Amino acid sequence: MKIKFLGQNCFLFNYNGKNILSDPFYNFQKEKSGFDISAQPIDYVLITHAHGDHIADVKEVLQIHPNATLIGQPEICGYFKHSNSIDLNFGGSAKMGDLKISMVPASHTSSFPDGTYGGEPCGYIFRFQGKNIYFAGDTGIMADMEIFPRLFGNIDLAILPVGSHYTMCARKASFAAAELLNTKKVIGCHFDTFPPIKINHEEAKSFFEDRNIDFSLPELGQEFEI
Numbered sequence: 001m002k003i004k005f006l007g008q009n010c011f012l013f014n015y016n017g018k019n020i021l022s023d024p025f026y027n028f029q030k031e032k033s034g035f036d037i038s039a040q041p042i043d044y045v046l047i048t049h050a051h052g053d054h055i056a057d058v059k060e061v062l063q064i065h066p067n068a069t070l071i072g073q074p075e076i077c078g079y080f081k082h083s084n085s086i087d088l089n090f091g092g093s094a095k096m097g098d099l100k101i102s103m104v105p106a107s108h109t110s111s112f113p114d115g116t117y118g119g120e121p122c123g124y125i126f127r128f129q130g131k132n133i134y135f136a137g138d139t140g141i142m143a144d145m146e147i148f149p150r151l152f153g154n155i156d157l158a159i160l161p162v163g164s165h166y167t168m169c170a171r172k173a174s175f176a177a178a179e180l181l182n183t184k185k186v187i188g189c190h191f192d193t194f195p196p197i198k199i200n201h202e203e204a205k206s207f208f209e210d211r212n213i214d215f216s217l218p219e220l221g222q223e224f225e226i
Contacts, residue, residue, distance in 0.1 A: 001128065002225050003159075005218035006033050008053050008193050009137060011159070015099050015128060020044040021068075022135065024057035028193070033221035038064050044096070047072035048137030049110035050079070050118025053193065071101070075119030079112060090122065100127040104148065106139035108167070125152050131226065134158040134181060138190060141172045145180035155183040157226050161190035162204055162217075163197030170204035178211040185214045187224060 004012040006026040012035075013020040021042050026035045037057070042065040048054060055076075062068060062082055069084045070077055071094050077087040086094045093102040102125045110118035125148065126133040134148060134155050149155050158181050161167035167190050168176065177186050186208060191199045201217055208215035216224070 001126070001131075001133070002223055003187070004035075004223045005187070005189070005220060006030075006035050007220055009048065009161070009189050010054075010057075011135075011189075013126070016097055018043045018096055018099075020046055020096075020101075021061060022046045023048055023054035023137075024061050025053050025055075027057050027060075028053075029220060032219075035221065037061060041065060042068045044068060044094075045070045046101070046124065047076050048106065048123060048135075049073075049108060049121035050076055050112045050116070051110065051138070052113040054138070055112070073103075073110075073119035073122065075117060079116060079118070088122075090120070098128055101125070102127065102152070104134075105142070105144050106137045107142040108138045108140070127152060131156045133226065134160075134183070136160050138167050141168050141176050141180075143180075145176050149182050155181045157185045157187065158183045159187045159189055162188040163191035163193075163199055165196040166190070167197075170199065171207045174207040174211050174213060174215075177208070177213050183213070186216070188215065188217045191217065 002014040008025045009023040010025040070082045071086045074087040077085040088103045106121040106123045108121040110121040123137040124135045160173040162170040
């Protein structure tokens with residue numbers, strides 16, 4: 001699987017020729033990422049919750065790629081009224097060949113910019129070829145995280161918010177990674193986009209180094225592979 005960081009909680013996941021775009025917010029600072037939504041097919045749009053910095057570009061994606069499938073909570077799928085939707089709830093999963101994406105809880109809030117209720121926020125576990133990626137979405141630290149490796153197996157990679165203010169800070173995320181998720185590899189997200197979530201990069205990295213965790217604070221447009 002290839003994973004490209006497009007800002008905030010927006011990532012492009014590529015697996016077996018299929019593209020999954022999470023929490024579309026790619027137009028913000030796209031001059032730095034170089035991302036062009038029309039330059040590749042988008043097969044799935046995966047939503048964690050309804051806040052503006054996670055759904056701002058959903059309508060554009062679905063206009064340009066009308067055959068894409070929207071995946072999210074029933075409230076979110078109902079809001080967008082897209083003809084191709086998979087409305088999940090906690091305990092539910094979507095299958096894409098040998099890739100299974102399971103919805104898990106997140107500790108956050110969720111409403112659309114117009115005030116419409118967005119359902120309960122979530123994260124997802126990507127399961128493929130004996131590997132697991134935990135895509136946390138916006139969340140504070142929570143006891144549920146300890147269950148994930150016991151339920152799904154070893155967490156090979158966790159994508160965790162580290163910006164504080166609205167989510168976990170880097171210190172709490174490093175604790176979650178080491179003590180709850182028992183993972184050795186973390187990609188940070190939801191940082192530096194706006195003034196309240198500006199972080200000290202060296203300090204953030206030091207929390208993970210102290211716990212012997214491979215940690216990345218990605219640049220816009222940076223790509224990873226697992």
